[in-house]
Amino acid sequence: MAIEQQVFFIAKCDICGAYCDEAGDVWLWDITRQLAAEQAADTPGWTEVKGGIVCPISDRKHDEARGAESPLLAAESKDAVRVSFEEAS
Ligand SMILES: [Zn+2]
Structure with missing residues (x-):
């Protein structure tokens, strides 16, 4: 049986490390780091x-x-401080 080793690259999120995939289904891999990064950017x-x-x-x-x-x-938390200036009459 012939066996060939192949190396492939998958872009990962720099924040959480999630693999780049298509709708959580198939990993989007490519044959070079650059192509994997470009593919992720287009996803x-x-x-x-x-x-x-x-x-x-x-x-x-x-x-x-x-x-x-x-x-x-952006959502106002209960710790938010609201300041308003009312015109003196
Ligand atoms: Zn992430």
């Missing part, structure tokens, strides 16, 4: 950032890595 939901790639998960770490304001941060 819906995955975002290429400076020096890495971020999966579609939305939490504070992922959102910050994407450079977006986190919806979690």
Whole structure:
């Protein structure tokens, strides 16, 4: 039986380490690091950032890595302080 060893590359999220896949189903692999990274960048939901790639998960770490304001941060918590200035009459 002939056996051939093959090496392949799968991009992983730089935040959580999730493998780049298609809708949580099939890993998107390629034959070089560069091609795997490019494939991940083209995968819906995955975002290429400076020096890495971020999966579609939305939490504070992922959102910050994407450079977006986190919806979690934007939501007003019960610790939020609201200041308003009313005009004196
Ligand atoms: Zn992730």
